[in-house]
Amino acid sequence: MLLPKFEYHEPSTLQEALKLLSDLGGNAKLLAGGTDLLVRMKRKIDKPSHVISLARIPGLDEIVPRNGHSVTIGSAVSAAKLAGHELLSDRFTPLAMAAGRLGAPMIRNRATIGGNLVNARPAADLPPACMVLDATLKLKSASREREVLVNEFFRGPGETIIEQDELLVSIDINTPAPWSGGSYIKLGARKTLEISMVNVAVMLTLQSPDGSITDAKIALGAVAPTPVRALLAEKQLIGATPSEALFEKAGQVGVGTCSPITDHRGTMEYRCMMIEVLTKRCLMQAFERAKSWRPGR
Numbered sequence: 001m002l003l004p005k006f007e008y009h010e011p012s013t014l015q016e017a018l019k020l021l022s023d024l025g026g027n028a029k030l031l032a033g034g035t036d037l038l039v040r041m042k043r044k045i046d047k048p049s050h051v052i053s054l055a056r057i058p059g060l061d062e063i064v065p066r067n068g069h070s071v072t073i074g075s076a077v078s079a080a081k082l083a084g085h086e087l088l089s090d091r092f093t094p095l096a097m098a099a100g101r102l103g104a105p106m107i108r109n110r111a112t113i114g115g116n117l118v119n120a121r122p123a124a125d126l127p128p129a130c131m132v133l134d135a136t137l138k139l140k141s142a143s144r145e146r147e148v149l150v151n152e153f154f155r156g157p158g159e160t161i162i163e164q165d166e167l168l169v170s171i172d173i174n175t176p177a178p179w180s181g182g183s184y185i186k187l188g189a190r191k192t193l194e195i196s197m198v199n200v201a202v203m204l205t206l207q208s209p210d211g212s213i214t215d216a217k218i219a220l221g222a223v224a225p226t227p228v229r230a231l232l233a234e235k236q237l238i239g240a241t242p243s244e245a246l247f248e249k250a251g252q253v254g255v256g257t258c259s260p261i262t263d264h265r266g267t268m269e270y271r272c273m274m275i276e277v278l279t280k281r282c283l284m285q286a287f288e289r290a291k292s293w294r295p296g297r
């Protein structure tokens with residue numbers, strides 16, 4: 001399948017890219033890793049007459065820690081870089097784990113966090129991880145700038161609140177509190193190159209290694225038109241003493257948040273069963289990490 005004809009632009013500054021986006025209107029598409037866009041163009045789902053590459057814009061592919069308080073992740077950071085980043089693995093664990101499960105090594109070298117979020121597939125790996133980390137997305141156009149919580153970003157399959165003239169510049173995440181730990185589990189029919197049948201991301205914060213749960217976040221993917229937070233299950237956990245029975249109950253409550261479909265990857269019933277099992281498992285893993293939290297790592 002050949003790509004349709006288009007004009008290629010390679011701006012070397014963010015301002016130049018934003019001006020192009022604004023001038024070219026709906027005829028232009030941004031190109032990050034191209035693992036979604038080029039496939040859609042080959043299939044004639046997207047037919048932009050102009051493609052604007054992000055490759056030469058400085059800073060978009062950088063991960064910048066901010067004095068232990070937060071981290072700023074450029075939208076063009078690849079999944080491979082996220083997965084291999086020591087600070088992210090240690091403190092922002094669900095994101096590094098999810099990035100390590102995206103596609104296969106070749107895809108991870110190209111696929112970016114920005115492309116994964118803007119593409120907004122219900123089964124995508126990175127949105128649930130960003131949701132449990134309360135990520136803030138910085139959106140910019142030629143004339144304005146705004147910050148949006150990732151939980152408010154997704155509208156439906158392939159739909160977000162981003163405007164045609166806006167570019168996702170960065171993803172900002174505050175460093176989780178002491179005694180926090182997280183995890184991510186993806187269920188697919190294969191170990192690699194597989195879209196999730198169900199995926200679960202979790203962050204837990206404890207009062208102390210043997211204390212109660214002071215904060216809990218659970219996000220589920222591939223179970224509804226957008227990734228969802230299991231708010232009722234989170235409520236059950238906050239203030240409670242961690243135990244296997246508590247995590248099991250949270251998994252059962254979490255199922256109520258979802259409206260999974262039956263498709264070629266799995267039936268609705270199987271997905272519901274797996275949400276329960278994997279939420280419990282993910283909570284257990286997050287709890288183990290929270291207990292072994294160490295300062296200054």
Ligand SMILES: Cc1cc2nc3c(=O)[nH]c(=O)nc-3n(C[C@H](O)[C@H](O)[C@H](O)COP(=O)(O)OP(=O)(O)OC[C@H]3O[C@@H](n4cnc5c(N)ncnc54)[C@H](O)[C@@H]3O)c2cc1C
Nearest residue numbers: 030032033034035036037103111112114115116124125168
């Ligand atoms: C073989 C294969 C396997 C895959 N496996 C998985 C998987 O396991 N899990 C998964 O989640 N995904 C998977 N994908 C999908 C894809 O790789 C990811 O969604 C990837 O993260 C997209 O990033 P990208 O940089 O390639 O985006 P692109 O294709 O460059 O862009 C995707 C969309 O986002 C827009 N965009 C990109 N960057 C920005 C920005 N900064 N601001 C505004 N708009 C922007 C583009 O205009 C385009 O509409 C797979 C794809 C393939 C081809």
